[in-house]
Amino acid sequence: MSFIYGGSDSNSLAGVTATLNEWPSLDGLSLITEETPGHDGRSFHGATREFSQFVFEVIISGATSEEVAQRRDNFVGMIDPSRGPRPLVVEFDTLWQWQNVMVSESISWERFGWQRGSGFNLRGEVTFETVGLPDAREVTPQSVAFTGTTLFTLSRGNTASYPKLTFPATNATGQPPFVVKIGAFTVEVKAGIATGLRASMDWETFEFYLLNASGSRVASLVPFMSHYQRPMLAQGVPTSISVTKSGAGVAGAVLYPNNRRV
Numbered sequence: 001m002s003f004i005y006g007g008s009d010s011n012s013l014a015g016v017t018a019t020l021n022e023w024p025s026l027d028g029l030s031l032i033t034e035e036t037p038g039h040d041g042r043s044f045h046g047a048t049r050e051f052s053q054f055v056f057e058v059i060i061s062g063a064t065s066e067e068v069a070q071r072r073d074n075f076v077g078m079i080d081p082s083r084g085p086r087p088l089v090v091e092f093d094t095l096w097q098w099q100n101v102m103v104s105e106s107i108s109w110e111r112f113g114w115q116r117g118s119g120f121n122l123r124g125e126v127t128f129e130t131v132g133l134p135d136a137r138e139v140t141p142q143s144v145a146f147t148g149t150t151l152f153t154l155s156r157g158n159t160a161s162y163p164k165l166t167f168p169a170t171n172a173t174g175q176p177p178f179v180v181k182i183g184a185f186t187v188e189v190k191a192g193i194a195t196g197l198r199a200s201m202d203w204e205t206f207e208f209y210l211l212n213a214s215g216s217r218v219a220s221l222v223p224f225m226s227h228y229q230r231p232m233l234a235q236g237v238p239t240s241i242s243v244t245k246s247g248a249g250v251a252g253a254v255l256y257p258n259n260r261r262v
Helices: 064-081
Strands: 003-004 016-022 029-036 040-048 054-063 086-090 098-104 122-129 137-138 144-148 149-153 165-170 180-182 185-189 198-202 207-211 216-222 239-244 253-256
Touching: 003 137, 016 064, 029 122, 165 180, 165 239, 180 207, 185 198
Parallel strands: none
Antiparallel strands: 003 086, 016 054, 029 040, 054 122, 086 098, 098 122, 098 137, 144 253, 149 239, 165 198, 165 253, 180 185, 180 239, 198 207, 207 216
């Protein structure tokens, strides 16, 4: 049993055993409703998800009390929140990670089996909490390259996702706009984009940028978009996705489904 935090595996620390006690699903979920007078029911407004939390039991063992103290310091240094939020991979679930996670509570270490000749052990609960998106994302994000049109079915993860699309976006003033379609969703990317740039449209994070050849952001794509509504990919539903200009398919498009686990 172990976890990988910021690329460091707790298994790599001598004398440290970490066991996941609580594995969240739909963590922080709450419904927003109100009673409807005269109708014997409630009106549903929506739901919020605030964070995910992970509780590990950590045991630190050593041949001497001094060795246990050093191993405890090594472990605490690995998870030190002063280093900022980092991705967390839990135990055997190595294909998925929570992206921005920090230790959220102090650790109280208790002694057990603390005796010369039989070893020295400390035990404590370590609680991590997401400070960014509360959903698990793939360690290696899925990508699908296509020209013009592709039919995609969301199958990874366990819930709907909000995709990202990138495509070459050079367009002179006066030329027809690019037309992006995701199922019934359509948005136009209008004229006036300089040569050699690439559009990046991420509806998960609502980040819309123009990228140069090295992938650096050089300008906002927002002024070129016809609207800012949000498309969604549903689990198991074949969805037609296309990027066209003047009715012709645009080469070099890439779909990132932004697969999620909740």
